[in-house]
Amino acid sequence: MRIVHRASPWRSLFNAQGSLTTTALTAPLQHLFTKISSPHTSLADAYAWQLPFVEALVHYDLPAWRISQIISDQNALLYRRAITLSLDEMQAQGWGPPPVDYCVLMLGSAARFESLLGPDQDNALIIDDYPDHRHIEIDGYFQALGERFTQHLDDAGIPLCHGHVMARWPMWRKRLSEWQSQLDIWSADRQVKRVQQTNILLDFSPVAGNSALAGQLAESIASILPDASLFMHEMAALLDELPVALDRFGRIASSPSLSAPHAQAINLKHQGLMPLISAARLLCVRHRRREIGTHERLIALSHTADVLTSAESELLIAAFERLQQRLLDQQRYNKARGQVADGWVDLSRLREDERLLLKFDLQQIKHLVATAQDSVCH
Numbered sequence: 001m002r003i004v005h006r007a008s009p010w011r012s013l014f015n016a017q018g019s020l021t022t023t024a025l026t027a028p029l030q031h032l033f034t035k036i037s038s039p040h041t042s043l044a045d046a047y048a049w050q051l052p053f054v055e056a057l058v059h060y061d062l063p064a065w066r067i068s069q070i071i072s073d074q075n076a077l078l079y080r081r082a083i084t085l086s087l088d089e090m091q092a093q094g095w096g097p098p099p100v101d102y103c104v105l106m107l108g109s110a111a112r113f114e115s116l117l118g119p120d121q122d123n124a125l126i127i128d129d130y131p132d133h134r135h136i137e138i139d140g141y142f143q144a145l146g147e148r149f150t151q152h153l154d155d156a157g158i159p160l161c162h163g164h165v166m167a168r169w170p171m172w173r174k175r176l177s178e179w180q181s182q183l184d185i186w187s188a189d190r191q192v193k194r195v196q197q198t199n200i201l202l203d204f205s206p207v208a209g210n211s212a213l214a215g216q217l218a219e220s221i222a223s224i225l226p227d228a229s230l231f232m233h234e235m236a237a238l239l240d241e242l243p244v245a246l247d248r249f250g251r252i253a254s255s256p257s258l259s260a261p262h263a264q265a266i267n268l269k270h271q272g273l274m275p276l277i278s279a280a281r282l283l284c285v286r287h288r289r290r291e292i293g294t295h296e297r298l299i300a301l302s303h304t305a306d307v308l309t310s311a312e313s314e315l316l317i318a319a320f321e322r323l324q325q326r327l328l329d330q331q332r333y334n335k336a337r338g339q340v341a342d343g344w345v346d347l348s349r350l351r352e353d354e355r356l357l358l359k360f361d362l363q364q365i366k367h368l369v370a371t372a373q374d375s376v377c378h
Contacts, residue, residue: 009059032056043081043156050074051117051335058332064116064325065295072113076207078156079106079123079149083208086148090141099138101128103209104149107165111205112277112293116324117331118341120159121150124204125167126213127175139173146173165200176213180220187228195234198225202281203292222288235282236376242278244366245271252359254347261339262346268330269343272323276316276365279372283307286375294320307375308368316368319361326350326358 015021032053050071057067083104091097107122109115125146130138146167154160167173174182186194202221206214225231245266247253254264266272280297284290287304291297295317302313331341333349350358 008061010061029056029060043078043085043152046074046081047078047157054117054328054332063321064328065114065321067328068109068116068324069113071117072110072115075110075115075119075158076106076205078153078158079104079207082149082152082156083145085152086145089148090144095141095144098145098209099134099141100130101210101213102126102142102145103206103211103213104167105204105214106207107200107204109203111203113205114277114294114324116328116341117335121153121161122165122200123150123167123207124165124172124201125174126179126209126217127173128210128213129175129177139170142173143168143170171197176216179217180224183220183224187225187231190230190234192234192238195231195238198231199235199238199278199281202285205292218290221285222290225285226288232282232286232376235285236373239275239278239282239369239373242275242369243271244275244362244369246359246362246366250359250363252347252355252362261342261344262348264347265344266347267343268323268327268345272362272365273320273327273343275369276320276323279365279369280316282372283375286372308371312364312368315364319364322357322361326354 009025012025013020013022032049053074054067054071057070062070087098103126105111105124105126107124110119110122125142127138127142146169150160150166150168160166165172183198186198204214204217245253245268252266254260254266260267277294280294280301283301283304284297287301287307289297289300289304291300298308298313298316298320301308302310308316326345327343330345330349334341347355
């Protein structure tokens with residue numbers, strides 16, 4: 001490992017005469033902002049600037065969890081631009097304005113404002129209630145909108161979801177009352193697929209349209225799911241499908257997968273971040289909390305009786321931040337070499353102290369998973 005000295009840009013706040021100057025500090029960001037936020041910049045060009053933007057933020061010594069929030073903010077901006085562009089196209093082609101209120105939702109890491117590099121699309125659409133006899137007219141309008149904005153995002157470099165979790169499909173495009181009925185159906189028993197679909201929906205954030213519709217959906221979730229005991233038990237059981245990357249002796253365990261890109265690789269997204277995120281989500285649903293971001297959920301759970309102590313919450317937040325840092329560092333390393341930004345981390349690149357800290361963090365996550373399962377089963 002080569003150790004390279006990198007001067008902090010913050011040292012340029014004062015010039016040689018001792019006067020405060022911000023020009024040298026802000027110049028790299030000003031250049032990027034001009035490229036990213038200009039109305040004349042295409043969606044594809046704006047998205048292509050995301051990696052240089054991340055590298056600039058790293059130069060400013062921002063931690064990965066802060067950078068992930070800013071990446072998510074930019075992705076939300078790209079969503080809004082794609083939706084506006086689609087509505088303008090439809091207006092020009094004679095579709096007219098939206099026939100009723102609607103709300104486009106980002107789902108997954110984008111909704112939690114935890115995006116790293118290389119995301120795909122996960123989105124949904126809430127349509128305000130309308131009479132059945134207008135279904136073909138109104139749903140046809142929003143189907144066209146969903147197809148257009150998701151295609152614009154795909155063309156820009158944010159690929160379509162391989163699992164079809166997008167507003168272009170009827171499963172993820174419904175009237176508000178239909179979403180409420182869907183929650184009743186999904187939570188009625190212990191069917192794995194239904195619980196998995198609900199888990200996807202639980203992490204949502206409004207990005208365009210009338211956000212009050214998203215608020216009503218949140219109310220339905222809080223009123224329906226915590227009392228659905230069979231559903232909650234299956235939600236807890238599904239945590240076993242996301243095993244933390246530790247063996248039975250508490251040691252870091254490399255992922256046994258033919259797709260592993262390194263001899264000493266773990267899928268830190270699926271065997272570290274996702275167990276933590278999923279356990280925090282389950283506990284918040286169980287206790288009728290409406291927070292979406294993992295930071296916010298872990299803080300909220302420390303304020304909920306008999307769930308997490310403040311000390312446990314702080315340890316888990318620190319673990320979450322370090323795992324995001326490990327993953328972003330690996331993604332940047334991969335990108336610099338023309339490789340894919342995915343969820344794998346090469347353990348051979350970690351120092352001994354970093355490995356020890358990673359093991360400690362994974363142990364905290366494993367304890368959280370057990371706490372989440374116990375909260376439902378007892």
